[in-house]
Amino acid sequence: MPPLTPTGGTTRRRFLQIGTALAGSAALAACSSGPAAPAVGTPRPGGTLRAAFAGSGATETLDPHTQNLYAELARAKMLYDKLAEYGSDLSVVPRLAERFEPSADQTRWRVPLRAARFHDGRPVRAADVLASYARILGPTPGMRGRSGLATLDLPNCRAIDDRTVEFALKAPYAEFPNATAALGTAIVPEGATDFDRAPVGSGPFRFESFEPGRRFRVVRNPEYWEGAPLLDAVELLVSNDEAARVNALLGRQVEYAHDLSPTTAAGYADRVVVTRLPRSSMQSLAMKVDRPPFDRPEVRQAMYAMVDREEMVRTLLAGSGTVGNDLYGKGFRYYADDIPQRTYDPDRARALVRAAGLEGVRIPLDTAAAGSGMVEAASVLRDQAARVGLTLDVVTGNASTYYSDVRDEGVLAVYRSGALPIESHISQRLLSTSATNFTQWRRPAFDALYAQAQATGDDTARTGLYRQMQQQLHDDGGFLVWGFSDFLVGSDPRVGGIDPTAPANTLDWARFDRVWLA
Incomplete structure (x- = not known):
């Protein structure tokens, strides 16, 4: 440590x-x-x-x-700076970008840049933006912003002049500014390589x-x-x-x-001084839906029913949060708050565990001290599972490498996430091409709904498509979202x-x- x-x-x-x-x-x-x-x-x-x-x-x-x-x-x-950041309400706030100007069909976006300079005195140019995005989309593994920027048709993007970029997209993307605000999309000088010894940003x-x-x-x-x-x-x-x-x-x-x-x-x-940062963190379990036992819908349904969300919030968040409904982004734009709240149903969970033949089967539950309360959450979940005949063996991993370890390995993990727009959560974690797909949720029909939403300019129609996607996740997804916690900072x-x-x-x-x- x-x-x-x-x-x-x-x-x-x-x-x-x-x-x-x-x-x-x-x-x-x-x-x-x-x-x-x-x-x-x-x-x-x-x-x-x-x-x-x-x-x-x-x-x-x-x-x-x-x-x-x-x-x-x-x-x-x-x-560093990015072209945009997320505001406190998760709307996009232009940063190095002065504004975002879409074409009528949402396939091209023109972005004028602010008059900013890198720390070595060079101006931030359109060429630096394109080089930064080319690096993110290149062969180097672990590029965090890759999934959000994957829609870029990079060979056809261009610098109109030093202060104006025109992005060409492979498909319509109504919320392209979200991708420029995503984690891992900072703008670096063209040709930058030495990030740990001599990093230069703006x-x-x-x-x-x-x-x-x-x-x-x-x-x-x-x-x-x-x-x-x-x-x-x-x-x-x-x-x-x-x-x-x-x-x-x-x-x-x-x-x-x-x-x-x-x-x-x-x-x-x-x-x-304790500062409470609202709606900062999704508290959840990530079930790998591509491997036993969570490749079986009835097992995921047993998990949904066995978690006492009220107890989790009361015990672990101590009043600094609210109950979740197995969906990300409570209170954010597009959140489907009309989907009925999941309730604690130990009798149903017990029956599903028996029907699935999981009584006596030991299932590893990964956790680590990678964030406050994560190890404690695993202990409470283990006890709740025992009440319905399910045995979870808590495995405490390396906090320093936890998220990379559980991204592809294991079957069940304590998971939390900071605030992102719902669109970004989906594009980064739930599409078949998402680089950080912790639940291994890959559904072509779901991908198609997302693509349709991004090609839809009408907000009401797009909201309806997000509602359909969330219904699928609520019925059958791999994230068991038991709560949303405020973030607490001491100063x-x-x-x-x-x-x-x-x-x-x-x-x-x-x-x-x-x-x-x-």
Whole structure:
């Protein structure tokens, strides 16, 4: 487990002593004088913010096209820009793109670019955009944005001039701007290769140093196209141990701790500022529908019926979330909230388990400390399964490589996801061609509905097609979505500028160019 690496003269030994001394101090909440309040007053320049995130150890990279974990996304956001980002309501917000201009048939999109510059002084050109997308769509494995950009007819895309790109698409794509806001679609200089030692982007901070699994440091970019950050520098430190992150915050080794559990947040609310980021994370199980036993619809139906969603939300989210209905994107555009809520039905689950001959069969359930509450969720699910005669063996894997490990291996895994538009969730995870298809859901009829939706310019008609897709997923899909949790971030009371309305993965989440220190 990679430790946090403190700076400013504090030794690793002393840091661990601080963590040990404070590990049991949740009892202090009983003496709380009320919740801590964030900094108020006029934002002021200067200072270094130290932020603690969960990491992925020695395998970490600064390549913005292969990012997966929140720490990697936060680093990429500091160094790079995309053509667009998701706003707090999951609508598209143009960034390097000034706007998006579709043709009448949705097969060509013209995009004028802002007057932005890379950290080495070169202007961001249409050629850089095309080269970035060509790299994402190229042969290198693990390119996160590949599925969303797969509709590009790259040979026929062109730079009209240095500040205007025209994208040609293989098929109509009514929501093409979503693809440019997807994870892993950052714009890098044409010919860029050295991402870990000398990364160059157009983002609000410039690279200074990087130690994989330990420390990352950037400094203010005074020429940022949207205005220079207030902070002089940001240091991002990593640990997969939530207690280490919060204890570093309590010991003033960091000023920002990402991804706190509800229990931790409640226990220290008198000493740190807790910011609740709404609708940030889908909490679920991923069942591989292409292999036993979850290749049988009745087994998936047994799983749907055996999960007590109310208990899961009450026990694991402690009031910081809401019950799910086995569909992604509750509250987002296109969400099919008219589909009846799945209810806890242990008698039906027990009957289906018996009929499937699964009594006494041991099924591995993968989990890891890759996010707060994931190991605990596996334990609760194991106990709920036992009530209906199903035996789940919890297998705790490597937190640093968990998502890549369970993407293709295993049969059942604890899974969570940050906020994305429903269209992006489908294109990235549920099409036959999706690169991150954790459930191995591949249905040509489903793919055809998605293609029809993207060729449909009328919003009402497109909404109806998304409703059909979600009904298929609700009836027969591989994601068992038991809840949606708010994301909890802890910060020192001296920190101002954290946006409380921004779900994870959106523009204003972990946006340190807007943060300041009192």
